[in-house]
Amino acid sequence: MKQINPIFSGIYWLTTLALLVIGVVMVFAYTPTEVTMGPVQKIFYLHMPIAICTFFSCMVVFIASVGYLWQRKAMWDHLAHAAAQVVVIYAAIVLLTGMIWGRAAWGAWWQWTPRLTFSLVLWLLYVVYLVIRPSIESSQRRAMICAVYGVVAFLDVPLVYLSVRLMPDIHPTSIELEPAMRNTLLFWFIPVTMLTVGLITASFRLAKRQAACNVIRELPMPKSKTPRPLGTPLSSGNRGVV
């Protein structure tokens, strides 16, 4: 397995962390507080980049699933699994930040608005992807079922988006942003995108290592050629015979 240079990896994560800290500082020190929503509006700088990166991760799941169906290489399955984990975490963050926004804007934690419903269904679609994986024992069968599901789930996303638009909407469709707010929002896309790529890569490498460990674990154990010393107890498997 090709290793990523640990120094490069360390620099990447430190840069991401530093940019996130700068982003937080910009949110509280640089951007003005919105008049109607107050401080709760600051959630928006996290909410929107995470939502966009959720779709990016969904696309990675889709491409990897198509790759698996095409080439039947385990690598694609590991990549799809890694991206699906990120989708679930990110969709949960989008859902939670959306609910906090909704509580401040509409006075209720949950409203059946199109966008909240869309986030919920998206989260559910990919939670199911993760839930079904451990229940299938054969690794090839698991990869196949998950690849088919990954393709259909991604194609389902635009349908969910269109269908929820039939519901009555109270969500803001467009927001006028001041230059400071716009700059902060654009800045937040950098660390969040880096975080997404980093998380998918780290999870992918972990999945590859786990698969390699499973292969080693399934290899037959070599028989010991050294005779059992006198006086040592018999193994439990031999006791019944003796």
Next chain:
Amino acid sequence: MMLLLRQIILLTGKDLRIEARSRQTLGLVIVLGILIIVVLGLGLGPEQLTNGASATAALWVAYLFAGVLVFEKTMSVERHDGALASLLLAPIDRSVIYVAKLISNLILMLILALVITPVAVVLFGFDLSAAPWQFVMIMAMSILGFAAVGTLFAAVVSSTRLQGGLLAIVVLPLALPLVIASTQMMIQLFRDGKPIGGTGLTVLLAADVLYLVTSWLVFELILEP
């Protein structure tokens, strides 16, 4: 073309003959559907029973759970005595097997709908007279999409240990666009008195085409004895 049609009719006939002789699926799913309608009716209480949207929602719950059972049963018969292995050895294109299974499932779902829809209409006091044909059209389109994706995943899941439970978990979230679009259209049609069309019909049509085409393409790859 005629050969393909003959193969589809033969395979569908085989599935329906097995069902007619064993009677193991339809009786079970019809009773399950009625039970779901009754339980939801009792749970919702008298205030909600005259609401058209409640009847549609109850019908959907019954269709979804009974449908999953139908898909699972029609595919599990192929697992007995190596029937699927024999079917795969036969000189038939695998997409023909998918189409035949889909038609069998659709016929069983149609019989199920013909029994439990009147039950829900009566128990929920749902007045269909305003737009009966639109109701039938929306439900038929929704069931087609649901059966398309259900048939695919029944084949995928049938070789695993969990089967029924896993199939429900996989298929239900994928059916959500159909549920959302059809229930919203029913609300527009029966509560607000607006004609159907636009986005709702587009979603149902797009879902049907998408699920049918994807399932037809992927089925060939996933079928294993």
